[in-house]
Amino acid sequence: MFKKKELTRLGDILVSKGLITQEQLARAIQEQSKRKLLLDPADANAKVTPIGEILIELGFIDRLQLKRGLNWQQRLRRASIAMALCAPFMIFSPSAAASTVRPAPITVEAESYSAMRGVAVETTKDIDGVKNVSHIAAGDWMNYENAELLVPKAGAYKISYRVANLNGPATMLLKNPVTGEVLDTVIIPKTGGWQTWITVEQVVTLPQGLTTLQLYAQAGGFNINWFKVENLEPEPEPLSAFIEAESYSSMSGVAQETTKDIDGGKNVSYIAAGDWMNYENAELIIPKTGTYKMSYRVANQNTNATMLLKNIVTGEVLDTIIIPKTGGWQIWTTVERVITLPKGPIKLQIYTQAGGYNFNWFKIETVQDTASSSSSMAAVSSSSSPAVVSSSSSSSPAAVSSSSSSKAAVSSSSMSSSSAASSAQPVAGPVGLSWTPPDKRENGVYLDVADLGGYEIRYKKTTDTKYTYISINDPWTNTYNFEWLEGSYVFQIAAFDKNGVYSPFVDIQRQ
Secondary structure, eight states, X not given: OOOHHHHHHHHHHHHHTTSSOHHHHHXXXXXXXXXXXXXXXXXXXXOOOOHHXXXXXXXXXXXXXXXXXXXXXXXXXXXHHHHHHHSSOEEEOSSTXXXXXXOSOEEEEGGGOSEEESOEEEXXXXXXXXXXXXXXXXXXXXXXXXXXXXXXXXXXEEEXXXXXXXXXXXXXXXXXXXXXXXXXXXXXXXXXXXXXXXXXXXXXXXXXXXXXXXXXXXXXXXXXXXXXXXXXXXXXXXXXXXXXXXXXXXXXXXXXXXXXXXXXXXXXXXXXXXXXEEEEEEEEEESSSEEEEEEEEEEESSSOEEEEEEETTTOOEEEEEEEOOOSEEEEEEEEEEEEEEOSEEEEEEEEEEEOOEEEEEEEEEEOOGXXXXXXXXXXXXXXXXXXXXXXXXXXXXXXXXXXXXXXXXXXXXXXXXXXXXXXEEEXXXXXXXXXXXXXXXXXSOBOOGGGEEEEEEEEEETTOSSOEEEEEOOTTOOEEEEEEEEEEEEEEEEEEETTOOBOOOEEEOOX
16 A cells, blocks of 8 residues: 555556546545545445546556556656755654654754753743753753754754743753854853743854754753754745636637547637637646646647747746647647746746647646656666667758667667766757667566667756656657757657666767
8 A cells, every 4th residue: 555645656647648637636635535535434444545546547648657657666766866865854763773764854852862961841831832841950951862963054044932931041052063164153141930931042153964962051940841943044945837728818719629639628629829728717826936747748749849938928948849740739748847937926928830630738846856867767778779860951861870879779879878978969940869679678588679768868958957848658669759849959768668667878970
């Protein structure tokens, strides 16, 4: 059975890969909650239906797509240590071996010390507590070695102390008991009673990494209920906004039709160059200036199209999206991009620079840095025969071929490298990718094409930070064409088998 937090993670992965919508995930979770209510608590064999199975039952995904989502989940878990070091949160744990992750602010109850000298615990009359530490005199101390604080980066943090003091001012030190360093000196004023509580706030510079804390009474006495550590500027809640294409507030030149995409409903069609859709009724507030992932659900029968994401108020072009040929007006793909958005409210317009195409929905999310991780999930070698990229322009019609740089691939070029810089392909014009299905797994075991589930192409300009992903769920497809690309690009391809297990992504390089 999946744990609750694993459910959310799996669902988010399926949504981010364009396999389901946010609404479909919410419906599946709601369905799971209904089934929980029907379980007999006395039945030891009663189990909650996993969210993935519910999504399959509802017809939102197939079993291969579930397996792909689960394997992406494993990939993200492997990067969890890096996330912990980089994410804007802190960690408290009862022991170093069993840490838990919670976003700041983090509150530590004073009576939860691991060791102490000279103090006592009593029932508190403070509004938010059960116990407090009392009888604190000069020289007394409390260690909190069971609450190791992982500071994500060195800098200023706010620390709040909940204290009471009947008599004159007292002085308390916040120390690192391992190094003896004094991190903070706190003057505790007279509050008028041992159960008359106030909060003293201090700004403290903390070093990056694990920090063990001690409260040391330099001059007593006083009582303390809790202390709290938080970022001076807490990170805003992650943004996730889903907008149906047909929910525009105004438009020019487009129509609507019933979609055959997996989420049903309507899509926008008959989109041609110069057409546009405004979404002024979508009240979007960007929590902070920075990078965000944009996902566009599109279908395109003919040649590549170009769509612009614009700020209605300023006219600024926020994103330029190349919509690839998908092979049909109801053959859908999700194009993912990473763009920079300004903090504050924003009103968006979809403008067609070159058409036509169909459009179902778009989504804005806070960037998850691990989503494009290239960590290996070895089971299928992405190519035991070389992949080929070809491009042409008016000035150079000759094709360019290359071989992948994967250790499992056959390389025919001394320029092979896994770095983005060395694998960059300058192109101007149509670009064609072709590949030979792999015939061996990474462990050398023969792999029949019938075992393949499909391929995933990703590409980006060398100036971009994130890849755009294109999923091909047909193992018999071995080509993909871009009608027009111009600039210096990195192209990569990976295979996945029918269990959804991915190979490493393979760089395609110029000979």
